[in-house]
Amino acid sequence: MxxxxxxxxxxxxxxxxxxxxxxxxxxxxxxxxxxxxxxxxxxxxxxxxxxxxxxxxxxxxxxxxxxxxxxxxQPNPDNIHHMDRTKFGADTPPTPGMIIAFTQPGGVEIPGIIREVAGDSVTVDFNHPxxxxxxxxxxxxxxxxxxxx
The missing domain is CATH 3.10.50.40 (Chitinase A; domain 3)
Structure with a gap:
């Protein structure tokens, strides 16, 4: 066989x-x-x-x-987004390196990595880690x- x-x-x-x-x-x-x-x-x-x-x-x-x-x-620059800090809950303040699941329209979750927090701007990288x-x-x-x- x-x-x-x-x-x-x-x-x-x-x-x-x-x-x-x-x-x-x-x-x-x-x-x-x-x-x-x-x-x-x-x-x-x-x-x-x-x-x-x-x-x-x-x-x-x-x-x-x-x-x-x-x-x-390769990382796609279009997958890096700047978001307003108010979009994040007070109980989980964004810190660089943190991975957060973001719910897309339609309910699909995608992970984003917090790259930078500057003032009210949070840089989120949606490229695969x-x-x-x-x-x-x-x-x-x-x-x-x-x-x-």
């Missing part, structure tokens, strides 16, 4: 560690031993992340270094199933 491999129609259960070039951890499914489950092409990973997984087999472990363009992209970073994607395939479409 052929060993299953990750293909364009696979449902994959995997563990991953995402690290920055300096070795610091950015994200990991191993910390809480909760592997990620995804369907190739469902949008949960970029095409470049998915391309790294193609052809891998159960039990296989690999690490890939991805340039910012292949991972979370890893935008502009080269990342090391260390992945281990736990299970592969064909999609049941």
């Amino acid at each position: 052929n060993e299953p491999m990750v293909t364009a129609d696979s449902e994959v259960v995997l563990h991953f560690d995402l690290k920055l070039e300096d070795g610091s951890a950015a994200d990991s499914t191993r910390v809480h031993n909760k592997p990620a489950k995804l369907r190739i092409g469902d949008g949960s990973l970029t095409a470049n992340f998915e391309a790294c997984l193609m052809g891998m087999k159960v039990g296989e472990r690999k690490a890939f270094t991805l340039a910012p363009e292949d991972a979370f992209g 890893l935008a502009g970073q080269t990342v090391i994607f260390d992945v281990e395939i736990i299970q592969i199933a064909k999609s049941e479409d």
